[in-house]
Each structure stands twice: as structure tokens, then as C-alpha cells.
Amino acid sequence: MKKLYITLLLCGASLMASAQGTFDVLKMSETQLNGTSRYMSMAGAFGALGGDVSAISQNPGGIGVYRKSDISVTMNLNFLSSKTPGGDKLTNTKFWFNNVGYVGSMKIDSDFFKYFNWGFSFNRINSFQRRYQGGYNVNNSLTNKIAQNLTDGNWTEEDLSVDNYSGNIYYDSNAPWLGILAYQSYLLNPNSDGSLQGLATNGTTGSANYYVDEKGHTDEYNITLGGNFKNTVYWGINFGITDLDFDSYQYYGEDLDNAMIYDYRFNDGSTTLGYAGYDFQSYQETRGTGYNFKMGVIVRPINQLRIGAAFHTPTYYDMKDLYKVQSGFDLQVNGDDNLFQGNTETGEEGYYDEYRYTIKTPWRFIGSLAVVPSSKGMISMDYEYVGANTMRCGDEGGCNYADTEQKIKDQLQASHILRVGAEYRATQNLSLRAGYSYQTSPVKDAVKGVSNNNVDVVSSNYMYQYDKSNQYITCGLGYRYKSFYADAAYVHQTRTSQYHAYPGEQGEEVKDNKNKIALTIGFRF
Numbered sequence: 001m002k003k004l005y006i007t008l009l010l011c012g013a014s015l016m017a018s019a020q021g022t023f024d025v026l027k028m029s030e031t032q033l034n035g036t037s038r039y040m041s042m043a044g045a046f047g048a049l050g051g052d053v054s055a056i057s058q059n060p061g062g063i064g065v066y067r068k069s070d071i072s073v074t075m076n077l078n079f080l081s082s083k084t085p086g087g088d089k090l091t092n093t094k095f096w097f098n099n100v101g102y103v104g105s106m107k108i109d110s111d112f113f114k115y116f117n118w119g120f121s122f123n124r125i126n127s128f129q130r131r132y133q134g135g136y137n138v139n140n141s142l143t144n145k146i147a148q149n150l151t152d153g154n155w156t157e158e159d160l161s162v163d164n165y166s167g168n169i170y171y172d173s174n175a176p177w178l179g180i181l182a183y184q185s186y187l188l189n190p191n192s193d194g195s196l197q198g199l200a201t202n203g204t205t206g207s208a209n210y211y212v213d214e215k216g217h218t219d220e221y222n223i224t225l226g227g228n229f230k231n232t233v234y235w236g237i238n239f240g241i242t243d244l245d246f247d248s249y250q251y252y253g254e255d256l257d258n259a260m261i262y263d264y265r266f267n268d269g270s271t272t273l274g275y276a277g278y279d280f281q282s283y284q285e286t287r288g289t290g291y292n293f294k295m296g297v298i299v300r301p302i303n304q305l306r307i308g309a310a311f312h313t314p315t316y317y318d319m320k321d322l323y324k325v326q327s328g329f330d331l332q333v334n335g336d337d338n339l340f341q342g343n344t345e346t347g348e349e350g351y352y353d354e355y356r357y358t359i360k361t362p363w364r365f366i367g368s369l370a371v372v373p374s375s376k377g378m379i380s381m382d383y384e385y386v387g388a389n390t391m392r393c394g395d396e397g398g399c400n401y402a403d404t405e406q407k408i409k410d411q412l413q414a415s416h417i418l419r420v421g422a423e424y425r426a427t428q429n430l431s432l433r434a435g436y437s438y439q440t441s442p443v444k445d446a447v448k449g450v451s452n453n454n455v456d457v458v459s460s461n462y463m464y465q466y467d468k469s470n471q472y473i474t475c476g477l478g479y480r481y482k483s484f485y486a487d488a489a490y491v492h493q494t495r496t497s498q499y500h501a502y503p504g505e506q507g508e509e510v511k512d513n514k515n516k517i518a519l520t521i522g523f524r525f
Contacts, residue, residue: 022407022456023464025391026442028244028288028317029361031125031218033437033472035099036074037487037520041476042421043435047368047382048308050234050298053101053121053522056224057238058382059310059366061296063117063226064234066105072485072522074099078127079515084134084499084508086209092131096217098124098518103224114228117236126218128246134499134508135209141254142208142280143187143198145462145502150179150188151195157183177325177460178280185329187278189262189271199259199276206256210501212463216246216286234298242315244288250463252501253279261331274333282461283324288359290317296366308368308382317359318396325460360392362415377424384417388442407456415442421474429480433489437472448498455503462502465510470495476518483523491516 033044035054046055050062053072076098083089101121108116150160159175160183182188182198189197219242226236259276296310364387370380389412394400421435443466447455457464476489493514500507 037489041433041489043437045419045421048370059296060236060238074520076518082132087134128216133211141200147196211251238294246286278329288319290315312364356396382419386415431478
């Protein structure tokens with residue numbers, strides 16, 4: 001297939017609907033089950049237990065449980081795979097340090113105030129690592145969606161031409177980037193009334209294929225202070241600084257027969273049916289720093305029962321993006337694959353700039369209960385409420401984007417997380433652990449499916465995805481000898497999500513499996 005390529009490096013100000021899309025904000029706010037091996041082996045059900053370096057960032061009140069200082073490091077090996085109905089399974093293996101922490105403990109000579117503790121920790125709270133691909137038959141086209149959006153926005157052919165603009169396309173035109181790219185790739189057909197039409201018409205058939213490769217992580221650095229009142233009430237406060245690093249490459253292509261092609265050689269408004277093959281390739285780099293506050297308490301009314309509660313403020317992010325998008329196309333009429341031969345390269349160094357904006361992630365509430373019937377074992381349970389529909393987005397000056405925020409309210413709902421964990425001390429030195437966690441989708445049912453055409457997407461890439469369910473099955477063991485301890489965990493994560501190349505398109509279900517082996521080594525002194 002002969003292809004001509006157009007490349008556009010997007011300037012920052014052009015992204016008024018880019019990183020602020022509903023599902024982009026949602027992706028940047030996600031968290032996963034990560035931490036020490038003991039914490040993960042019990043599926044993170046530590047809100048009423050405490051006494052763990054990573055658990056104190058879940059419920060800061062857990063730091064009050066400490067009566068000795070503690071230092072630990074956790075490393076893990078991750079085996080990832082993704083599968084779609086229309087694509088091969090893609091696998092990946094990654095190793096990283098997941099958690100490093102220190103807790104200092106000081107006994108207070110008081111009948112009421114027993115201990116004052118402080119801690120510093122690093123937690124990788126999310127990994128964006130993911131690759132998947134697929135394909136399916138179509139009788140419609142992304143170009144039709146682009147054309148409809150341009151027509152609805154009253155954009156003209158002159159707005160979409162780069163020939164009359166100097167230096168920076170966006171500041172001269174303000175037109176959507178994907179519209180400019182599609183027009184310059186001969187993928188849009190102008191109508192006599194000034195509207196635009198894509199490639200698909202009655203009788204158009206073909207196939208679509210896609211590939212998505214995402215990388216990056218969200219790391220959190222925590223400072224925690226807390227204490228112990230009469231060995232009954234354990235309290236803590238936490239200040240967190242987050243560092244977000246996300247990169248993605250997304251490919252989407254179509255091969256269409258009986259496509260409607262405008263013959264620009266004659267410029268007389270005539271169209272003809274032929275073969276159309278094209279693809280869009282999108283690149284995104286997102287960097288962000290944020291901060292949050294957490295507070296929590298654990299109450300032990302009797303030795304066998306512990307009750308925990310924690311509140312997390314949103315993480316307030318300052319973000320910056322860089323986007324790049326390019327297309328390849330091959331349009332043939334009567335076998336003529338030189339129909340639009342010419343130099344169409346438009347990528348220049350001056351076409352891009354940083355784009356800055358702000359995000360406020362959901363607030364969270366965690367309620368916990370733990371039963372400790374004897375020194376031999378315990379069972380714990382957490383319920384976490386994540387107010388996904390409370391997210392906010394705005395510019396770097398603090399002004400909120402009203403349209404995006406309304407879409408967030410209309411399309412998202414609260415997500416619920418249930419975690420259950422158990423530990424059994426088989427011997428004085430050896431403990432066995434297991435756990436289970438399940439999270440519901442934050443996307444409203446009305447948004448799911450092909451019929452929804454009102455999803456908030458970016459101007460450079462109409463693709464969006466969301467989780468339908470997310471669960472973890474975990475187990476592990478721990479060894480204690482004097483001041484030394486070593487914990488191992490196995491975590492199996494199953495995630496089902498939905499991919500759409502553009503709103504109103506059928507999409508495919510993506511199934512991810514992650515198997516993680518983790519090891520924590522620590523000392524208490």
C-alpha cells in the first residue's frame with residue numbers, strides 16, 4: 001500500500017478539550033493495589049489494622065499502632081497480558097521497587113498519650129503499563145464522525161487548510177486538530193452547502209484495526225504523623241506529594257471498499273466510489289505533580305475488635321501535556337493509487353508547545369472493620385467510596401472548564417471498592433495470608449454502548465476507554481525472626497474494560513490479567 005503522511009505537532013493551547021476529556025481525567029485519577037507484600041497479600045484490607053508501612057497511606061491512623069521503629073523495602077515482578085476478541089494476546093514483564101518506608105516511634109511518659117510516631121514512605125499507587133490490539137468489521141468510519149463534528153462547529157474548508165497559516169496552525173485557525181489532519185489527508189468530502197462528509201456512505205464496507213501502548217506510573221511520597229491515646233484510639237494525619245508520568249501511542253486504521261472519495265483534481269464537487277485506506281497515529285506525553293491530605297483513626301473498644309475510618313482529600317494536580325498526531329492514507333479510484341500524489345509534510349518544530357491545566361481527583365472515604373479473635377489470626381474488611389463524579393478540571397489559572405465538569409457529572413458515578421483479608425499465624429515465626437478485592441465501574445450505564453455519541457473526547461484523538469470491573473485475588477506468607485521480617489505475596493488482577501475508537505462506534509472489550517510476585521524485607525527496632 002502506498003501511503004502519504006501528514007504529521008502535526010499539537011500546540012498546547014489547541015487542547016481546550018484534550019487532557020480535560022472525561023475519561024482522560026478518570027485515567028489520571030486511578031489507583032491500584034500496591035504496597036508492602038503483607039498489605040497486598042491481604043488485598044489491602046488494612047484500614048482497621050495499621051502497623052504496616054504502606055497501610056498508613058490508606059488510613060493514617062494505622063501509624064499510631066506502632067510501638068517500635070520500622071524500615072522496609074518492597075520489590076515486585078509483574079507479568080501482564082491483554083486480550084481482545086479481535087486481536088492476539090499481548091504480554092509484558094516489568095520489575096520495579098514498589099514501596100520504601102520508615103516509621104519512627106517514641107514512647108511518651110503519659111497515662112493518656114502513649115506513643116507519638118512519624119513516618120516517611122514511597123508508594124507506587126498506579127501503573128499505566130498496558131498494551132492491546134484488535135480489529136473488527138465496520139460499515140461506518142471515523143471520518144464521518146470528524147466531518148459531523150466539524151459541520152456542527154461551523155468549520156469551513158478554509159479553516160482546515162494549513163496553506164494560509166504562518167508558523168502556528170492553532171493560533172491562526174482554532175480548528176480541531178483531527179479535523180485539519182483529516183482534511184489535509186483528503187479524507188473529508190466537501191458538500192455544496194458547505195458541510196462536510198466522511199468516507200462512509202450507503203454500501204461502504206470494510207474493517208478497522210487498532211493498537212494501544214501505554215506506559216508510566218503515579219508515585220506518591222508520604223509524610224505521616226500520629227499517635228496512641230490509652231492504647232484505645234490510634235490517630236494519624238498524612239501529607240502526600242504525587243508524581244505522575246504517562247506516555248501513550250495509539251494507532252487506528254480503516255480499510256474501506258465502496259468509500260466515497262472527493263476528486264480534488266477537478267475541484268468541481270464530484271465524488272466517486274473507490275478504495276480508501278488510512279490510519280491515525282497519536283502520541284501523548286503527560287506529566288503532573290500534585291498534593292493531597294489524609295486523616296484517619298482506628299478505635300479498639302475491646303481487644304478482639306477494631307474499627308477504622310479514613311478520609312482522603314482529592315489530589316490537586318498541576319499537569320502539562322504534549323500531543324503529536326500523524327496520518328497515512330491511500331485512496332484509489334479504478335486502481336489509480338497516485339490520485340493525490342504530492343508533498344503534504346507539514347510537521348515543523350514551531351507547531352507545538354506545552355499545554356498546562358489542573359485536575360482535582362475524587363475524594364475518598366474508607367470504613368473498616370477487623371476481628372482479632374486470638375493471637376493466632378485475624379479477619380479484616382474495608383469499604384471504600386470513590387466519588388468519581390466529583391472530579392474537576394480547569395486551566396492553570398484556576399478557572400474550571402464548565403463543559404468538561406458537566407460531562408463528568410453526567411457520565412460518571414461513585415465507584416465502590418470492597419476488600420477482605422485474613423491472616424493466620426501457623427507458627428511463632430510463620431504467617432499465612434489471603435485476600436480478595438472488587439471495584440465497580442465509575443461509568444454510568446447510560447454512557448456504555450454504541451448509542452452514546454456525547455462522550456467528551458480530545459480534539460486530537462477521539463479514542464476513549466473505561467473500566468467495567470476490576471478485581472484482585474491475593475495470597476502470601478510472612479516470616480519473623482527477632483527484629484527481621486520477610487513477606488512474600490502473589491497478586492492476581494483481572495480487569496475488564498471497554499475500548500472505543502470514537503463515540504458511537506462499536507468498540508471491543510479488553511481483558512487484562514496481571515500476575516505479581518512481591519517480596520518485602522524489613523527490620524523493626
